[in-house]
Amino acid sequence: METPLTKYIKPNQAPLDLKEYEKTGGYEGVRKVLKGMLPDDIIGLVKTSNLLGRGGAGFQTGLKWSLVPKEKDVAGVRYLVANADEMEPGTFKDRYLLEGNPHQLIEGMIIASYAIQAEKAYIFMRWAYKKAEVIIKKAIEEAYSAGYLGKNILGSGYNLDLHLHTSAGRYICGEESALLNALEGKRGIPRAKPPFPATSGLFGQPTVVNNVETLSWIPHIIENGSDWFIKLSTSGEGGTKLYGVSGRVKKPGLWELPLGTTIREIIEDYAGGMQDGYQLKGIIPGGASTDFLIASQIDTKMDFASVRAAGSRLGTGTMMILDDKTCPVAFIHNLIKFFAKESCGFCTPCREGLPWVEKVLMKFEEGNATLKDIEILEFHTKYLGPGNTFCAHAPGAMEPLQSGLKYFKDDFLRHINEKHCPWR
């Protein structure tokens, strides 16, 4: 089984430095594209590889790049931004790549920048990733001194500057238009779309924002082609995926596996199964803003289409396990508290609605809830859903709530009937 993204990442060891990275074939992708590929050829190749965005939304990367207007149509600087603001509860995959193979990301960024003809690129990284900050800074310096960044890269006439920006901390900055505002030094509030960043992004210029895992793929696709990439997956969506498991399993962790590996394989073969005395009750497949799946759906393939068909989203691919000794209401309450706290406050339904939901869930936990409160929760899952708020933050928050109400209704009702949390 091939593991291109993580092959050279050794736990508890320093990442490959520039020389070591070059020995593994590193930066050959940059040489190849600068010497003999047109930007449109690169975009075409990435399109045929069907690389779907690994940040959670699964938008096709090549298509995103192709939406950037050509230089003859729009003048001025264009930008590439790596979204390294990983903050989705339960998600720890980009940290692994940032700490483990920084040059792979930088090489991917150089190729992506060349493909969209960007002359400036930023890595927008989460403040908490202190180790990654040191590693990325060093790698950027190395890439500059080797002539992979800066003016006239490898004598090609192509110029690119790359900077690291560490955020000051807010979940919403992972949303690409909020990220752009934060990068401009403003409050990190999402922007109205359209215009999409491809036409009007950072400082009003054409911009592409891609996730770290997505960009780390680019050198490999350049080297091995799109057929190779598609064949890596078991489902035809292309590539491997970093899958993670946290919660009461024997060996929580992160593994690079073919896209389309089943939940059962990931939990049983890699995470070692449930801890003794704990049973699997629910699965949040891809971060806090994805719907619950339940134990009977364990044979679902973890790819974009299959998880969607099962009623949830692949999201970040790092799943959280709800066990039978954890109260589902407390689990959901914790998620909603997070979303309420992290609402940017710009639009009223999200700013006011999420704290309301949070308070209602608190009533359940305290044993004061009534049947009316179930109705209030159900009301919010609709009115904070897609189309009623300015961005996807509140609708994301409603995903685990609506599926939780569906699958764990009895547990909600027990809180009402027994007038306390049965798990405490």
Added chain:
Amino acid sequence: MLSEKEREEILEETKLYPYPKAACIDALKIVQHHRGWISDEAIADIASELDMSRDEVDGVASFYTRLYRKPVGRNVILICDSVSCMIMGYESIYDYISKKLGIKFGETTSDGRFTIIPNTCLGDCDHAPALMINNDHYNNLSIEKIDLMLEKYQ
């Protein structure tokens, strides 16, 4: 007044963007690094340096969770309270630390040594529960490890 060092560092950051105002968050981080927190005076200093209004700078400062508009202790403990850490028992870790130091979330010890703040997911979910003290990550926490861990921070 910004110190020479603060001004120099801010100037370095402004070079990375098309106009100085875009370095606002970096400027706030720099000032907080030197002074521990961001006072009204610091807001005014940055506003005049980057040619912004004070309210504009405060709007940015008050948005981000890792910018402190109130004084904090010499050491800041950020306890992850997200769901994986909840399942794995962050509450007992918090209770222990809170009792030991005699402070709750958002409070600072009277000697100014520690502040405890709840924090969203630290990306250590496979080694939950997790926390950070200043720039250091700690994970796979258990109550037995805490005393020794806190000793390092005076």
